[in-house]
Amino acid sequence: MNQASFRAHASHSEKRDEQTLIEDIAYFEARLEQMGDLGDCAYERAMSRFYERLVGERRASLATLRARSGRNRAAAADRFR
Secondary structure, X not given: OOHHHHHHHHHHHHHHHHHHHXXXXXXXXXXXXXXXXXXXXXXXXXXXXXXXXXXXXXXXHXXXXXXXXXXXXXXXXXXXX
16 A cells, blocks of 8 residues: 555544444433433443443544644645645
């Protein structure tokens, strides 16, 4: 695989990963909203904490992915100057 096709593949993969993270965050936030602030039982409260942790992890991953993608774009632009 040459560099141009590798970069195109990596870019497509990053977009897919970004979309997956966004969809995951939306799903977990919707579940949290359905369960309400204070679950009805210990199980729901535990699930709420779990979903909150997953949302935080997905947001951190998304921020890292976007930062890395921004650095990659900046480096590519520097090569063409």
